[in-house]
Amino acid sequence: MSRIAEAFKNKKAFIPFITCGDPDLETTKAAVHAMVENGADMIELGIPFSDPTAEGPVIQGANVRALSGGVTTDKVFDMVRDLRKDISIPLLFMTYANVVYSYGAEKFISLCKETGIDGLILPDVPFEEKEEFSGLCDKYDVALVSFIAPTSENRIAMIAREAKGFIYVVSSLGVTGVRSEIKTDLGSIVKLIRENTDVPCAIGFGISTPEQAAKMSSVADGVIIGSAIIRLLEKYGMEAPKYIGEYVKSIKDAI
């Protein structure tokens, strides 16, 4: 069984997100350790991109801070090597197609395997364009995560049938960011997914409070939280890991 499948076994998975290098990679490392110690089941590591078109203002800000701090793809891989010395939960990369493509897709994905990255999340690579990356991901045993959105409708079965790792269910229209309310009928989307695959579903976009996390995890197999964590980095900078740890615990306790 893969590390990702293990993370969903007999429990609801909590998947926090962090942008690597915001404000520096030492803080990212400390934050990842704090997340693991407080019960994160899997972590999404964002490799910053200059023009993150699927992100709201909060994560856009993290990308800007990280890039102006001098983070590069190579430095992120070095950080992952370091983290893998004592962290065993699944680690996934979240980034944009150009970061992978420009690095050389095969070089990038083989390095994922080598450094211990379990999966790859590319929000600007839909089902129609995935072949270019999925063949290589299969070759190097890295799960290319598929998205299903509130607008996917007739596409759900097609996407679900070829999904690997877990399915990223987008809770609402729009970009990432904290929302006061999530109105999409996620129950019926997840039901349709489950008719087509055994791959677990995690819901992301807009979730920030323990109450929301509890509600979302009751319809799916896991929840993903990004912007609420980035807000702590925005506020506390290098002191953020302590607060991130507390926050992760509050979510983990709720689901």
Place this chain on the structure above:
Amino acid sequence: MSNEKGRFGIHGGQYIPETLMNAVIELEEAYNRFKEDPGFNRELTGLFNEYAGRPSRLYFAEKMTKDLGGAKIYLKREDLNHTGSHKINNVLGQALLAKKMGKTRLIAETGAGQHGVATATAAALMGMECVVFMGEEDTKRQALNVYRMRLLGAEVIPVKSGTATLKDAVSEAMREWTSRISDTHYCLGSVMGPHPFPTIVRDFQAVISREIKQQMMEKEGRLPDAVIACVGGGSNAMGSFYNFIKDESVALIGCEAAGRGIDGFETAATINTGRLGIFHGMKSYFCQDEYGQIAPVYSISAGLDYPGIGPEHAWLHDTGRAQYVPVTDDEAVEAFEYLSRTEGIIPAIESAHAVAHARKIAASMDKDKIIVITISGRGDKDCAAIARYRGEEINE
């Protein structure tokens, strides 16, 4: 020229979030349904002719021809269209299509403001709501166009993220479309972005080369030897080239904004300085660093200040069918002044890039050769900026 998934050679595609996939599929289906529909085409031609003032003139620039002493020069006067640029061609097509699809709201990005003004105009005409995203930097460079859009009833949203220019306006419009799809059409302004946009925009702009061909046959009884147009995303160039692609004798030349020169970082010459990448929904050439971070490009022209190029241009470059040359700020400003003095035509600073290249090559061509330059827009909007470039402050 494109296959089902909107590929031009290896370029193009649909690199967008899943949330938008059904929207582009719906758009493609609607476009395929209406593009051959006689009623739709009759209505669009009516708008082109009665509202936008088409066909635009193909003007023999006699003084310029004599002055340069080589090839005969014709100007395709897209600057004479309603709203002052070629942008209206695409916008009328897309707005009509959106209306047929039942959409009530248009959103658009704009650089120089020409596409934003055209979209606001079409929205006013068709009774649709309109929101235009414009880089904050550009709202300052093109304050008059911001006023025009608001006057036409559009909401203009200054975009502060990134370099606060055209690429950021595109990103923000894409984000907006992701959050509101059911009643909203994203009226993309160039031959770029995810399929089917590069094809749709090209088809609506192809009226330019269709007319050039016909007008050239009437005036000269033959095809031109070269067609020259400026290229940012590439819509006026694609429109100018399209009906000549199969006519191998016609040289197709795109003029990229080299800014302060292609040897430095202050440039927007994508083909000349960029490399393959995936951004804004498409695979094409982009100005970027070694890690794929998109470069903060520069040009005096807000309309060419974009780090990418449409996928069909990338393919025309790969196959060698079209040639893409860099033109600097200095050369463009000189050409801006030259055409104003020589022909009494003030071109947009974007179009001045094409004029500049024609000035370089016309003299060395035989007198029986013919060059067509597309004057994509008029230059009134640029006067204050060019004055500033020359060290003169004027109040608009």
